[in-house]
Amino acid sequence: MTKELPKITTYNSLTKQKEEIVPHEGNKIRMYACGPTVYDSAHLGHARSAVSFDIVQRFLRYAGFEVTFVRNYTDVDDKIIQRAKELEVSPKEISEKYIQEYKDDMASIGVETPDVEPKVTEHIDQIIKMIEKILEKGHAYQVDDDVFFSVRKFKEYGKLSGRSVDSMLDGVRIDINEKKEDPLDFALWKGAKEGEPFWESPWGKGRPGWHIECSVMSTEYLGNNFEIHGGGKDLIFPHHENEIAQSEAASGEQFTKYWLHNGLIQINSEKMSKSLGNFFTVQNAVKRWSPEAIRLFFLSHHYQNPADFSEKVMDDTESSLERIYTTLKRASDLEKNSDAIDSELEDTTNKFKDNWFNSMCDNFNTADSVGNLFDLIRAINKSIDNNEYTTSLENALGEIKRFGKVLGILEKNPEDYLSSLKSTENLENITPEEIEKLIKEREAARSEKNWARADEIRDELDSKGIVLEDKPDGTIWKVK
Ligand SMILES: [Zn+2]
Incomplete structure (x- = not known):
């Protein structure tokens, strides 16, 4: 009962050409995409990457392939630890909160749940095993309680990003660490610092470096030389280059066959960044536009190209x-x-x-x-x-x-869709931003127990046809 499969071609960032996707076995496609580091709300960049690979897996399945799709959560990381310190909660509380938020946000824009969503903290044993293997093969070295990957010992380093090892020194933010034999080397295992989460390992208490997790979690569920690896273009170097080096050094086999990279989001032709103040979280965007419109915006751009959001x-x-x-x-x-x-x-x-x-x-x-x-x-x-x-x-x-x-x-x-749009279209004397601003002002007034001002704002909105409803997690508004 073999169904004839259509010919699907894709641009492979590794070979730098368009190739037909040919599975190793029958119609089975094993696919991995790098997921988020969960320390804050998801922004449009996360959404774009998630939608890109959601489309790839949806279409492959529709075309008759049997897809196993894995997307990870980075739930231990400097940024998570930092955030937990600021808020005086445990890193786990931070990561769990933002994993749930990410799931809700992606579901709101129609992203299907991958088959497996592994977390780093649940794969420490496997991570330790892979690091041991890399050490055995002579591609890494231990200094005190740290383990580093020796970049120059992996001869094919640079094959994805197309950079030569010597030119890499210019473009990289080199972290000053005199323990490293070479500035290009990167941490596989980091010795524990005071007040940080840690696990026991043959090298002492510590936690994994960032890159090793994807090598481990992808091959754990998909095996070596799986078909597709995806991620944002910003991850090509050093993250994906390092994933290749670690995995291939450990297994001696090719890591993955096709590398797919999505283009980045720009806002009004500028890079989206918090410091530029042009930052959109998914939640803000879906308040403003319908979730399907946001998805349609992504689909209207080829996933490999930059998408200019405005x-x-x-x-x-x-x-x-x-x-x-x-x-x-x-x-x-x-x-x-x-x-x-x-x-x-x-x-x-x-x-x-x-x-x-x-x-x-x-x-x-x-x-x-x-x-x-x-x-x-x-x-x-x-x-x-x-x-x-x-x-x-x-x-x-x-x-x-x-x-x-x-x-x-x-x-x-x-x-239903058209009537949901009407709610903002019927606004005559006020814009959604003005409403949001007044709601914030009213919240501030209420927290200062300035009830007179709070009521005044409610009345003002009422006169413009807006009704407020106070819910446990904030105030929502509706058109009368
Ligand atoms: Zn990754």
């Missing part, structure tokens, strides 16, 4: 989505009343069906795939102008449904 682009994306849903609502308001064939619609539907699928087979090109949809939407509108719900319309809607299910969009009931 309020204008998002407003436009929201309008495009609204147009699609308006058409779907028009269609759903009709009842099937004709067996006629509308040959123009039929034709456009067939083209759409082939085109979006072929675009996805060509390096997961969601941008082209989504682009094809608008021709079909136009043809549907034209077809229902005469109030006929034909067999051709039924086919067209069925095809859109299938497309939406694979890409994780257009899955809402059109009526």
Whole structure:
């Protein structure tokens, strides 16, 4: 019972060319993506990476491959420890809180849960074993209670990033550590510092370095030489270069066959960063735009390219989505009343069906795939102008449904979707930002027990048609 599989090509960052994805065994694809370090709320950069590989795994499954998808959580790290100190809680409390938040945020934008979501703290034994193996093979060395990977002993170091070992010294932030034999070497195991979480190891109390976790957790669930490894372009060097070095030094086999890297998010053509103040968390973004619009924004860009996020682009994306849903609502308001064939619609539907699928087979090109949809939407509108719900319309809607299910969009009931948009559209004398600002002011007034001011703000919003509801975790607003 072998189903014929379509030919799917992808750009492989390792070989720097487009290649057909050919599994080692039958239709089985083993895939790993680097997940978040959980010390803060997820931002759009996290969302983009998650959506990129969500699309890859969804489409591969749809095309008939049997996919095992692993995405990790880095739940021990300097940043987590730092955050825990600031808030006077345990690192575990921080990581658990942000793992849950990450899951909720990604689910809100339609990212499916991977098959396995391993955490570093649950794989310390396996990490120790791999470090022992690397030491045995002579690719690492111990200094006191630290263990370092010896970069120059791994001859192929640099094969992913395309850099020569000597040129790397220029581009890297070298941490000053006189224990290292070479500035390029990196920590596999770090001796425990006062007040930090630690585990017992053959080298004393300590914790793993960052890179080793992905080598361990990917091969633990997928074996050596698994098919696909994904991550953001910012991880190519040094993280992914180090993953290759560690894994291949330990196993003597190729680590992974295809490396897929997603492009980064820019905000108004600038790098997104907290210090530039152009930072969007997923939660802020979904308050402002519908979650499907955010997903559609990602899908409208090829996953490998940078994606330039701006309020204008998002407003436009929201309008495009609204147009699609308006058409779907028009269609759903009709009842099937004709067996006629509308040959123009039929034709456009067939083209759409082939085109979006072929675009996805060509390096997961969601941008082209989504682009094809608008021709079909136009043809549907034209077809229902005469109030006929034909067999051709039924086919067209069925095809859109299938497309939406694979890409994780257009899955809402059109009526519900459109009425959820109305809540902000009907605002006349006030913008959502002004409302949020007044809510914050009211919260501040309430915490100072300035009830008069708090009531004044509530009345002011009420006069503009906004009702407030105080919930245990904050105040939400609705249009009257
Ligand atoms: Zn990783």
